[in-house]
Amino acid sequence: MRRKRIYGGILLALFVALMVGGFDLADDRNAGGFWSGLHRIFDFPGEVLGEAAEKIALLPAHLVTYLPALIETINIAAAATLTGALMAIVLSLLATRGLAKWPRLIPVFRRLMDVMRAVPEIVIALVLIFVLGGGPVPAMIAIAFHTAGALGKLFSEVNENADIKPVDGLASVGATWSQRMWLGVIPQVSPNYVSYALLRFEINIRASAILGFVGAGGIGYELKNAMSWGQGKYDEAAAIFILLFLSIVLVDQLSSVVRHKLTEGRAS
Secondary structure: HHHHHHHHHHHHHHHHHHHHHHHHHHHHHHHOOOHHHHHHHOOOHHHHHHHHHHHHHHHHHHHHHHHHHHHHHHHHHHHHHHHHHHHHHHHHHHOOOOOOOOHHHHHHHHHHHHHHHHHHHHHHHHHHHHHHHHOHHHHHHHHHHHHHHHHHHHHHHHHOOOHHHHHHHHHOOOOHHHHHHHHHHHHHHHHHHHHHHHHHHHHHHHHHHHHHOOOOOOOOHHHHHHHHHOOOHHHHHHHEEEEEEEHHHHHHHHHHHHHHHHOOOOOO
């Protein structure tokens, strides 16, 4: 025990030293901007809240103005989640031992899902914006691509716990692979599928808002414009923050209720 504690203390000390050294190096390359700007960390939020308080009478009008952009963001997230979930179902079934149509290709499909969820949405969106131009379509494709990889991993783990007897029974009467999956596996795992998809929908709303900063449309694009103008537009930025916060909280609460009903048969 004493030897383990000594080794643990040495590793902890090395970790702390590496973290401190790495931070100092990064801060030096950034012209020491962290410590010199630390005391101003609350300046920008203070300016936004101050201007929003001065123009509080305009807040309802701003909320109505930017509501269509919020709806566009939610639509991007919903379309991406639906498309990604459908792709994930197929990939997960092809990557699950005992269920895969081509067992030798299981590693290929698993590595494909690894690549899909390893590439950040913003990288995919930037490439697609360069090819397709700005707008919601590149954002939807980028989020759907990443969602397929992330949900595919979760769905494959769910598939491994499915009872194989219905699949064997369907195979004995000559059912095709798609019929075995649709009738023997999907009914067992669909509650967990929907639960994970709803959880991913919450994540995708935030992702679609972030992608708006790179020209992918939605409320993130409007927030970028409001913040770029600086003072004089901070009240609009505050209204967008409020809309985004309320939408995420509402979707989170509704999806939590639905997920608990699906997985446990009751609301939380």
